[in-house]
Amino acid sequence: MEIQHSDNGKEGSFYIEIDGQRKAEMTYSYKDANTIDIDHTEIAKSLQGKGIGYELIDEAVRFMRNKNLKAITSCSYAKAIFEKRQAEYQDIIK
DSSP: OOOEEEEOSSEEEEEEEETTEEEEEEEEEEEETTEEEEEEEEEOGGGTTTTHHHHHHHHHHHHHHHHTOEEEEOSHHHHHHHHHTHHHHTTTBO
16 A cells, blocks of 8 residues: 655645545644644544554654654644654654
8 A cells, every 4th residue: 555645835645545535644734834733644444453544654754854844743643653652753743
């Protein structure tokens, strides 16, 4: 499964499409030029329990590191992952 990314400069998403339908998605919006807010994560029931949420977060973290961005999390799922992996993600957590 390939994680795709869209970003229009104001908001974006990391997502997985299967048969033309988004089955997993993590969305974010820019709070300022250097900060994004991960605001929603949704995984289809057929993909739950397979680590897809972690993969979306990891892809977002790579993106933030490449763009020198920081993150805040209003999404409860993303917040839990960031707290669990705080040492690993400390460079991008605002």
